[in-house]
Amino acid sequence: GVVAALLSATTAPAAAATAVAFSSVVPAPVTATATPGVSHGITASTTIYAAPGSAPAAAIANQLAARLRVSTGLPLPVVTTVAGPADGIALLLTGAPPGVGAEGYQLDVTASAITIRANQPAGLFRGVQTLRQLLPVAADAATLQPGPWPVPGGQIVDHPRFAHRGAMLDVARHFFTVAQVQRYLDQLALYKINVLHLHLSDDQGWRIAINSWPNLATYGGGTQVGGGPGGYYTQADYTAIVNYAADRYITVIPEIDMPGHTNAALASYAQLNCNGVAPARYTGTQVGFSSLCVPLELTYTFIDQVIGEIAALTPGPYVHIGGDEASSTTAADYSYFINRVQQIVAAHGKTVVGWHDVANATLPPSTVAQFWGTTTSNAPLAAAVANGTKVVMSPANKTYLDMKYRNNTRLGQKWAGLIDVNTAYEWNPGAYLTGAGETAVLGVEAPLWSETLVTTADIEYMAFPRLPAIAELGWSPWSTHNLTAFKQRLGAQGPRWNVMGINYYHSTQVTWP
Numbered sequence: 001g002v003v004a005a006l007l008s009a010t011t012a013p014a015a016a017a018t019a020v021a022f023s024s025v026v027p028a029p030v031t032a033t034a035t036p037g038v039s040h041g042i043t044a045s046t047t048i049y050a051a052p053g054s055a056p057a058a059a060i061a062n063q064l065a066a067r068l069r070v071s072t073g074l075p076l077p078v079v080t081t082v083a084g085p086a087d088g089i090a091l092l093l094t095g096a097p098p099g100v101g102a103e104g105y106q107l108d109v110t111a112s113a114i115t116i117r118a119n120q121p122a123g124l125f126r127g128v129q130t131l132r133q134l135l136p137v138a139a140d141a142a143t144l145q146p147g148p149w150p151v152p153g154g155q156i157v158d159h160p161r162f163a164h165r166g167a168m169l170d171v172a173r174h175f176f177t178v179a180q181v182q183r184y185l186d187q188l189a190l191y192k193i194n195v196l197h198l199h200l201s202d203d204q205g206w207r208i209a210i211n212s213w214p215n216l217a218t219y220g221g222g223t224q225v226g227g228g229p230g231g232y233y234t235q236a237d238y239t240a241i242v243n244y245a246a247d248r249y250i251t252v253i254p255e256i257d258m259p260g261h262t263n264a265a266l267a268s269y270a271q272l273n274c275n276g277v278a279p280a281r282y283t284g285t286q287v288g289f290s291s292l293c294v295p296l297e298l299t300y301t302f303i304d305q306v307i308g309e310i311a312a313l314t315p316g317p318y319v320h321i322g323g324d325e326a327s328s329t330t331a332a333d334y335s336y337f338i339n340r341v342q343q344i345v346a347a348h349g350k351t352v353v354g355w356h357d358v359a360n361a362t363l364p365p366s367t368v369a370q371f372w373g374t375t376t377s378n379a380p381l382a383a384a385v386a387n388g389t390k391v392v393m394s395p396a397n398k399t400y401l402d403m404k405y406r407n408n409t410r411l412g413q414k415w416a417g418l419i420d421v422n423t424a425y426e427w428n429p430g431a432y433l434t435g436a437g438e439t440a441v442l443g444v445e446a447p448l449w450s451e452t453l454v455t456t457a458d459i460e461y462m463a464f465p466r467l468p469a470i471a472e473l474g475w476s477p478w479s480t481h482n483l484t485a486f487k488q489r490l491g492a493q494g495p496r497w498n499v500m501g502i503n504y505y506h507s508t509q510v511t512w513p
């Protein structure tokens, strides 16, 4: 079966000296069957064929062409006039196995052609990411490279295990610019991540302009951990992020964290405080000290207007309401508050996501709970799941990209433990949390909290190489799960990160070529 296919692919002779192993793809495909001795070279005569009549297919073809022209210098014309497989690279919306769903694809590499077939454009996009990993590392370079550009022959049939494969970026503790977020989106796309969860507000900063409450961004966004200048996204900036993500078939989930983690909002508007007094802005890293004023009716007008503006800017189905660490809110107030906020989000046509703490309130089955605990059982969450709630798995001791790799890691925290590659990879999201089996799990997400992170290099150092481990847990069938094989494939990504300029932790648990 799958394992045999992967093993035979591993031992197949390389089609050319510079060709990559057919089985080196991360996340591991469902099936990968090499055709020994066969390869297809991308050359000056290669044309990229996009499914006729599909603007998204043409856009994906143009993205691929633009990327490869930089490193190969080849013309790689894109045409939309040929329906069938032809010499070159064909991106087709016909002939894919129905079972691969909306994001799956079939990739065939023969001596004469490379063909990706999918049911939906999203599947073409994912298949193109696989094709990129089958090209020599130099294809990922930002400068002209000599080639040649062989792609090893064979067939991959592939689709995701889970619908939700996310990464969270905390832009509140330290602000990151649109360009920095876009760079991260490029990296997420390589590993078939399909959700970017943006943590847009916290005690230390409010990061998105709200027209009806302008001080949130202009004052509440004006600092960050350590007291730097902070920053915020204009609504046009946010839309630019959403669109850039959409071009990579990534859905943005905006989070406004409440009722706790709200000092930046409370500092911006005195009238939101129970005592009518605005606190000072906060630049430390403590949690749990702030709360919106639950008995105050203005609180819900505020939330309605904030969620309304954000929902209108967000094409995806979800709005994340946080709900974590509300230790300055009584249990009764917390339940009342979460109940009202769920109704507000629903009124704006969106589905609620909350950190699993929201299971302490009453959840309709549609509310998604994001598990961030460090244990494998949680009674309120299990009760919500029994009532139909789905779970996104972000166990902090496995998926938290802000945890240190080891004691002397310069960045990060260690409250949930040290996390190196073995720990990040060795758990089964569909069989981890008591009462939340495979069918209750919507997917996985790797949060990156930014108390200690300031630069793009900092983001990358914490995300790589652990993010691809979480991405594989989200995409690949459990039958392919194998730590030794994964670490070989992961190691092979290192040279790609080198040519792409991605800063990564050279974990001693991995052999880097």
Ligand code: TNX
Pocket (backbone or CB within 6 Å): 287, 324, 325, 355, 372, 400, 402, 413, 449, 450, 451
């Ligand atoms: C806990 S995880 C938090 C965040 C911190 C993070 C640091 C969660 C829902 N809340 O406020 O940034 O730990 O690791």
